[in-house]
Amino acid sequence: MSQSVLICDDAIFMRTMIGDILTxxxxxxxxxxxNGMQAVARYRELDPDFVTMDIVMPExxxxxxxxxxxxxxxxxxxxxxxxxxQQALVVEAIQAGARDFVVKPFQPxxxxxxxxxxLG
Amino acid sequence: xxxxxxYVALFLTEAREHLTTLGDGLHRLATRPDDLEAVNGCxxxxxxLKGMAGMMGYTRTSRMAHALEQLLGEIxxxxxxxxxxxxxxxxxxxxxxxxSAVDEAGRDSPDGLGEGAGSVQPVPRVPAAAPExxxxxxxxxxxxxxxxxxxxxxxxxxxxxxxxxxLGRLEAxxxxxxxxxxxxxxxxxxFELHTAASEDTVQRSIRSAGEVAEVExxxxxxxxxxRRGATVRVDVxxxxxxxxxxxxxxxxxxxxxxxxxxxDDPELRAAVAAAGAQIAAARAALVRLRTVPAREVxxxxxxxxxxxxxxxxxxxxxxxxxxxxxxxxxxxNALGDLLVHLLRNAVDHGIEPPAERERVGKAxxxxxxxxxxxxxxxxxxxxxxxxxxxxxERILEFAxxxxxxxxxxxxxxxxxxxxxxVTRPGFSTAATVTEVSxxxxxxxxxxxxxxALGGALEIHSEAGRGAAxxxxxxxxxxxxxxxxxxxxxxxxxxxxxxxxxx
Numbered sequence: 001m002s003q004s005v006l007i008c009d010d011a012i013f014m015r016t017m018i019g020d021i022l023t024x025x026x027x028x029x030x031x032x033x034x035n036g037m038q039a040v041a042r043y044r045e046l047d048p049d050f051v052t053m054d055i056v057m058p059e060x061x062x063x064x065x066x067x068x069x070x071x072x073x074x075x076x077x078x079x080x081x082x083x084x085x086q087q088a089l090v091v092e093a094i095q096a097g098a099r100d101f102v103v104k105p106f107q108p109x110x111x112x113x114x115x116x117x118x119l120g
Numbered sequence: 121x122x123x124x125x126x127y128v129a130l131f132l133t134e135a136r137e138h139l140t141t142l143g144d145g146l147h148r149l150a151t152r153p154d155d156l157e158a159v160n161g162c163x164x165x166x167x168x169l170k171g172m173a174g175m176m177g178y179t180r181t182s183r184m185a186h187a188l189e190q191l192l193g194e195i196x197x198x199x200x201x202x203x204x205x206x207x208x209x210x211x212x213x214x215x216x217x218x219x220s221a222v223d224e225a226g227r228d229s230p231d232g233l234g235e236g237a238g239s240v241q242p243v244p245r246v247p248a249a250a251p252e253x254x255x256x257x258x259x260x261x262x263x264x265x266x267x268x269x270x271x272x273x274x275x276x277x278x279x280x281x282x283x284x285x286x287l288g289r290l291e292a293x294x295x296x297x298x299x300x301x302x303x304x305x306x307x308x309x310x311f312e313l314h315t316a317a318s319e320d321t322v323q324r325s326i327r328s329a330g331e332v333a334e335v336e337x338x339x340x341x342x343x344x345x346x347r348r349g350a351t352v353r354v355d356v357x358x359x360x361x362x363x364x365x366x367x368x369x370x371x372x373x374x375x376x377x378x379x380x381x382x383x384d385d386p387e388l389r390a391a392v393a394a395a396g397a398q399i400a401a402a403r404a405a406l407v408r409l410r411t412v413p414a415r416e417v418x419x420x421x422x423x424x425x426x427x428x429x430x431x432x433x434x435x436x437x438x439x440x441x442x443x444x445x446x447x448x449x450x451x452x453n454a455l456g457d458l459l460v461h462l463l464r465n466a467v468d469h470g471i472e473p474p475a476e477r478e479r480v481g482k483a484x485x486x487x488x489x490x491x492x493x494x495x496x497x498x499x500x501x502x503x504x505x506x507x508x509x510x511x512x513e514r515i516l517e518f519a520x521x522x523x524x525x526x527x528x529x530x531x532x533x534x535x536x537x538x539x540x541x542v543t544r545p546g547f548s549t550a551a552t553v554t555e556v557s558x559x560x561x562x563x564x565x566x567x568x569x570x571x572a573l574g575g576a577l578e579i580h581s582e583a584g585r586g587a588a589x590x591x592x593x594x595x596x597x598x599x600x601x602x603x604x605x606x607x608x609x610x611x612x613x614x615x616x617x618x619x620x621x622x
Contacts (some may be wrong), residue, residue, distance in 0.1 A: 074201060082272070087303040090275040095301075100279065100330060103271040117330050 003119065004030040006046055008039040008062065009054040009081065014104075018052055018081070021108045022115070036060025040068045043076070050077040050118050053098065055089050063093045070097035079118045081106075128225050131176050134423035135221045138172075141165040142214050146207060153202035162210075163192040169217070171419035175456070178224035184217045187289060257288065257316045262326065263336040264309040270331035274300040277309040280329035287325055288315025312340065356450050363406055370399050410450070414492035414501070415443030417456050421463055421490055428467045435485045436471055442492035445499055451573055451593050455501065458566050462503040462589045463488065465563075470507030470587055480584065482506065498575070498595045504588040510581040512538050539579040543567040566591075 005027050009015045012034075019029045031046045033039040037060045043051060051069070055062040062080065069076045080093045080101040090101050099118045102111050145162035148155050170185035188210065194200040264280050266273045278300050284290055293311040295304055313322065319337045326335050373395050380388040422438040429436040447455065471477075471486035478484050489504045512535065519525040519541050525533070543563045567577045575593040 071198060074199065084271070087272045087274055088301060090272055091278050091301045091303075094275060094278045094282065101272065101275060114330065117328060120328060 002026050002028045003049040004028045004046070006031045006033065006039070006042055006048040006051045008033040008036075008042075008051060008057070008065065010034045010057045011054075014054065014081070017106065018111070021106065021111050022052075024108075025112050025115075027115075034058075036062060036065035036068075039065040040072075043069050044072065050079060050115065052079045052081055053093075054081050055083075055086055055093065063089065063096055066093050066096045066098050077118045079114055127176070128228050130423050130427055131172060132222070132225050133427070134172060135169060135225075138165040138169045139214065139218050139221070142169075142217075143211075146211050146214060149202055149210075150204070150207045153207070156196070159192060159195050159202075163189060163196060166192065166217075168419055169221070171416050172423075173221065173224070174416055175420040176225070176228070178221065178228075181217065181220045181224050184213065184220055188213050188217065257314055259340045260313045260315065260319065260322060261336075261338045261340045262311055262313050262322065264326055264329075264332060265334040265336075266308070267331040267333045272303075273331075274303045274305045276329060276331050277305055280309055280326050280332065281311070283325045283329050284311065284313050284322070287317045287322060288313050290314075359406065359410060366399065366402055366406065370403075373399060407446070410448060411446035412449045412452055413443060414445040414447050414499070415440070417447065417452055417459070418443055418490050418492065418501075420456070421459065424460065425463050425467055425488060428464055429471070429486070432468065432473075434467065434471055434473055436467060436488055437485055439487065439489040440491070441489065445492040445494055446595070447492070447499055447501075448594060451575075454569060454573055455591065455593060458569055458591060459490070459501065459503065461566055462591070463490070466503055466505040466507065466587070466589075470505040470509075472508050494595060495592065498592050501591045501593065502588055503590075504586060506586040509583045509585055509587050510539055510542065510579070512583065515539075515541055535581070536579075539581055542579070543577065 005022055007015050007018050007022075007029060009018065009032075015032050015034075019032075023029060030048050031042045033042045035057045039051070039053065039057075039062075040060070053062040053065060057065075060068075066078055066080075069078065074097075076097070078093075078098045080090055080098045081104065082090045082101050083104050093101070100114045102114045142162050142165040145158040145165070148158040149162075152158070166185045166189045170182050170189055173179075173182035173185060191200065191210065195202055195206075200206070262284065264277070266276055270276050274295075277295075278297065281290065281293065281297060281300075291312045291314065293309075295309070299305070315322065317325075319339075322337055323335050326332060373392060376395075377389075377392045380392045418440045422440065425436055425438050466488050467486075471488070472480075472482075474484040477486065487506045489502070491504075492499055492501050494500075515538055516525065516530045516533070520527045520530055524541060524544060543566070563577075570577050570591050570593070573593060575591060578590040578592065579587065580590070581587040
């Protein structure tokens with residue numbers, strides 16, 4: 001069975017785009033979240049193979065969500081989705097346990113490379 | 121002073137206790153992986169063992185204890201989950217730690233301790249054919265070049281570091297992770313990796329961080345300016361020179377800053393500010409190089425004290441406080457010697473035998489507090505006991521008898537002046553020369569030694585309540601490498617009540 005992914009981003013456009021890239025590559029989008037709280041809840045509920053996580057989201061940001069998810073599941077595989085100029089935040093997310101990152105605007109090839117590294 | 125053989129014997133005795141605690145804790149974890157108390161017990165045991173081994177210069181043991189301590193720390197914080205395989209691995213490491221402690225202690229020679237003041241960490245004694253406890257760990261120099269098209273190279277570097285850390289221990293990381301967090305990286309990432317993994321494994325693991333163009337790996341052998349344990353012996357004068365030069369750079373920066381302000385050039389001002397940040401970081405690094413947490417000195421003493429007390433039929437509990445305070449590394453060895461003496465005095469002359477303590481309404485078990493604290497004048501290392509205190513009458517009797525004080529003046533002396541008398545050469549108020557104190561240097565030698573180090577000795581005492589001996593040493597070298605000497609007050613203040621242990 002193909003691997004499952006939970007997509008977390010507050011922008012529907014970004015979720016759709018990432019979803020399309022991943023679906024075309026054969027992954028199963030099992031859920032979406034538009035803030036950090038929801039990301040944590042949906043992770044718990046869906047237990048996906050990996051997660052894409054936006055950094056800046058309302059309610060709970062992506063980095064806090066990473067911390068929370070890692071606390072519950074140290075084996076969680078999380079890919080950060082960052083805008084340019086967020087290097088410090090990306091570093092923080094990695095230190096919190098995220099495995100890799102991609103930088104917007106997304107190029108499908110780069111996203112899939114990063115996913116391979118996250119799952120590898 | 122105790123001789124080296126006694127130190128080694130005590131080290132082994134105490135190490136055995138901690139290793140037993142560790143073994144028991146791991147055994148408990150094997151059946152109950154979520155037993156946090158067991159984890160804490162193991163953590164404390166290896167932490168103490170690390171400090172003791174470090175103090176003895178047993179770098180291999182200390183390093184192994186450190187590795188295990190880190191792992192336990194991760195378990196404690198929840199970053200690592202305990203399973204059967206992990207417990208097994210830790211048990212193997214504990215066994216190797218045991219072997220190493222016995223091995224290094226056995227190899228220890230009587231002339232190895234107490235020297236080396238002014239060194240930056242002990243140079244590891246690398247025996248030619250030492251059995252390697254954890255696999256065949258060795259040091260690799262790793263340089264990682266990132267793809268020029270990498271989008272966030274600093275973040276990429278942090279991932280590479282994490283991958284490397286899964287294989288072993290990192291040292292000499294450049295740029296520092298803190299700098300990477302600020303996005304600073306303008307060249308390759310370089311570090312030393314202590315690992316048992318093959319070069320191939322290292323190569324693959326680091327490349328899997330992504331956007332890596334090239335990884336250079338080179339085995340580093342001792343003698344190439346890099347040793348196992350990554351410590352080198354450095355002349356303090358060289359550090360002083362470095363500190364002096366840094367002060368010079370800081371001065372130059374101030375002048376440039378003034379020009380920058382006058383010229384009102386934002387770019388220049390930003391550059392000056394950046395230089396300022398670098399200078400501050402370099403200063404902090406220099407301080408770290410020159411200092412060591414007080415616990416590395418203090419933690420070594422409780423077993424010595426308990427053993428000394430036992431040999432006198434006394435019981436003493438030792439409290440350690442202020443272990444985080446930073447001490448000038450060049451003072452550490454000398455300070456340790458002086459503390460041995462003060463502690464033995466406290467056990468020998470200060471703390472009363474249990475029966476006598478009970479008679480005067482004290483707990484049978486004596487209490488000695490060994491602490492470090494920062495004061496205005498430097499770092500004060502205190503040895504406080506709740507024993508009988510200095511005995512004014514007996515000191516004066518002796519002083520008059522030996523012509524140190526004229527009989528008619530004796531009564532007029534303040535307590536502080538009387539306590540000062542015991543630091544005069546050749547002065548001793550002990551009724552009997554016991555096995556313990558017989559070998560010690562007198563308080564006169566303690567005072568001479570601490571003064572030679574730029575420090576001071578102060579004594580506080582209250583009859584029947586206890587005594588406090590305070591060694592104050594300069595906190596750390598001044599930025600220009602000099603130390604400000606600590607001047608003892610001409611007339612020591614009368615014993616401060618707060619200085620006495622109740």
